[in-house]
Amino acid sequence: MFFKSRKFRALIFALILPLFFVTGCSSGSQQSNSNKITLNFFNQKPEISTQYQKLARMYTKKHPNVSIQITTSGQGGGAAALQAKFASGEAPDIIMLGGLPEIDRYKEHLVSLKGLSATKTILPSLLSGGISNNRLVGLPVDLEAYGWSYNKTVFARAGVNASNIHNYDDFVKAVKKIDVQKEKLGLSGVFGFNGADTNSIASVSAQFTSQAYDNNQVKAFKSTNFPWKYGSQMHSYYDLIRNYSVQPILSVKYDPSVQDLFYNGKVAMIPQGNWIIPTLDGIEKGFVQKNLGMIPFFVKNDGSDRLLTGSSWYLGVTNDHPKREKAAKDFINWMFTSREAENVIINEMRFVPATKNFDVSRLPDDLSKDIYRIGSSKDARAPIHKQYPNGFSTQVLGPYIQRYFVHDISWNQLEKVITTKYRQLREIQSGE
Structure with a gap:
C-alpha cells in the first residue's frame, strides 16, 4: 500500500512538474512582452523609407526591448494620412512634419525636445523651423540647398563657366548663350522646369520671399x-523660365525633369536642390561628383546672393503615449548622435547632416561639402x-503661376489674387 501510494505520488508529481515549468515560462514571457515597446514612426519622405527601415533594424538589434514600425505616406498624401492617424486615435510616437503650419496643427500633441542631447548638435540656423509657441518641438531631418542645379557637361560644351556668373545679368547672358546653341547641343530647352508640380513653383518663390522676412x-x-x-x-525669373524652358511647360513633371531631361543632358538647368542627388547617383554611380553643380538665384544682385539652405522636414515626438515617449526620444538621439546612423544618413540617404x-x-561628393559649408556658416539663409x-x-500660388506660364493671367492680376488669398488663408488658420 505504501509502495502504491509512493508510486501514485510520484506519478502525480511527474504530471504536475511540467505544468509548473510551463506556467513559469509563460509568466516570464508575459513579463518580457510587457516590457517591450513598439514605436510608431510616421515618415513623409517615401524616397528614404528603405533607409529608415534599415536604421530601425540597426537600432532594435542593439535595443531588443524596442520594436519600430515605420509608416510611409508622401508625394502629396502625407498630410492627409497623418491627420487620419490622429483622427482614428492611432497617433504615431514620432512624426515627420513639413513646416511650421503643420507643426502648429499638432502643437498640443508635441513634446519639447529642448533637453535632448541631439538638440545640442543641431545647426543654430535650422532650429527656428521647429519652434511652436516658443517651444522647440521639431528637429531638422537634414540640410537642403535651394537654387539652380546645372549639368556641368552641358555648360562645358556650351562654353559657359559657372564660376563667372556673379549676378542676374551674367545669368541671363549664360541662358541666352546656351539657347542659341540648343540644336547643336541637342537640348530640348535651357531649363527643364517641371511646371506640372506646384511644389517646385513654391520652392522657386522662396528665393524672393525669404529675404523679405530676413530668412526668419x-x-x-x-x-x-x-x-x-x-x-x-520674381517676375523676371518666372518670365525667363517661361521663355527658355521645355515646352509645353505645364506638361513637364518632376521625375522626368530629373531622370530624363537633366540626367540625359537634354537641358542645362533645373531649379532643384541636393535632394536630387540620390536619384542621379542611383541611375549612374558617380554622376553627381562629375556632373552636378549649383548656382544661386540672384535676388539682391549685390554680390551677397548665395544658395538658400534649410530643412523642409522636422521630426517631432508626440505625448499621446507617455509610456513610449522616452523610447522615442532615445531613438531620435541615436539617429542624430551615433556614428553608425550618421553613416547611413550621409552615404545611403545622401543627406547633408x-x-x-x-x-x-x-x-x-563636393557639392554636398559646399552645401554644408554654406549652410553652417554665419551667413546662412533659410528658405x-x-x-x-x-x-x-x-491651391493658390502654384495654380496661378501655372496660369501665368500659359498667358492666362497677367502679372498684376496674379499679384492681387495672391495677396488677397494669402491673407485670407493665414487669418482663417490663425483663428483671427
Missing part, C-alpha cells in the same frame, strides 16, 4: 502678408516657403 521662419509664419519686396525679380561641427570630408499657410502653395 517664425516671422514668416506669423505674417499675414505675402511679401512683394522682391516681386520684380543638420548637425554642427561635422567633419565635412566624410561627405561623398521660408514651408511657412506659407496650409494649402497656399498647392
Whole structure:
C-alpha cells in the first residue's frame, strides 16, 4: 500500500512538474512582452523609407526591448494620412512634419525636445523651423540647398563657366548663350522646369520671399502678408523660365525633369536642390561628383546672393503615449548622435547632416561639402516657403503661376489674387 501510494505520488508529481515549468515560462514571457515597446514612426519622405527601415533594424538589434514600425505616406498624401492617424486615435510616437503650419496643427500633441542631447548638435540656423509657441518641438531631418542645379557637361560644351556668373545679368547672358546653341547641343530647352508640380513653383518663390522676412521662419509664419519686396525679380525669373524652358511647360513633371531631361543632358538647368542627388547617383554611380553643380538665384544682385539652405522636414515626438515617449526620444538621439546612423544618413540617404561641427570630408561628393559649408556658416539663409499657410502653395500660388506660364493671367492680376488669398488663408488658420 505504501509502495502504491509512493508510486501514485510520484506519478502525480511527474504530471504536475511540467505544468509548473510551463506556467513559469509563460509568466516570464508575459513579463518580457510587457516590457517591450513598439514605436510608431510616421515618415513623409517615401524616397528614404528603405533607409529608415534599415536604421530601425540597426537600432532594435542593439535595443531588443524596442520594436519600430515605420509608416510611409508622401508625394502629396502625407498630410492627409497623418491627420487620419490622429483622427482614428492611432497617433504615431514620432512624426515627420513639413513646416511650421503643420507643426502648429499638432502643437498640443508635441513634446519639447529642448533637453535632448541631439538638440545640442543641431545647426543654430535650422532650429527656428521647429519652434511652436516658443517651444522647440521639431528637429531638422537634414540640410537642403535651394537654387539652380546645372549639368556641368552641358555648360562645358556650351562654353559657359559657372564660376563667372556673379549676378542676374551674367545669368541671363549664360541662358541666352546656351539657347542659341540648343540644336547643336541637342537640348530640348535651357531649363527643364517641371511646371506640372506646384511644389517646385513654391520652392522657386522662396528665393524672393525669404529675404523679405530676413530668412526668419517664425516671422514668416506669423505674417499675414505675402511679401512683394522682391516681386520684380520674381517676375523676371518666372518670365525667363517661361521663355527658355521645355515646352509645353505645364506638361513637364518632376521625375522626368530629373531622370530624363537633366540626367540625359537634354537641358542645362533645373531649379532643384541636393535632394536630387540620390536619384542621379542611383541611375549612374558617380554622376553627381562629375556632373552636378549649383548656382544661386540672384535676388539682391549685390554680390551677397548665395544658395538658400534649410530643412523642409522636422521630426517631432508626440505625448499621446507617455509610456513610449522616452523610447522615442532615445531613438531620435541615436539617429542624430551615433556614428553608425550618421553613416547611413550621409552615404545611403545622401543627406547633408543638420548637425554642427561635422567633419565635412566624410561627405561623398563636393557639392554636398559646399552645401554644408554654406549652410553652417554665419551667413546662412533659410528658405521660408514651408511657412506659407496650409494649402497656399498647392491651391493658390502654384495654380496661378501655372496660369501665368500659359498667358492666362497677367502679372498684376496674379499679384492681387495672391495677396488677397494669402491673407485670407493665414487669418482663417490663425483663428483671427
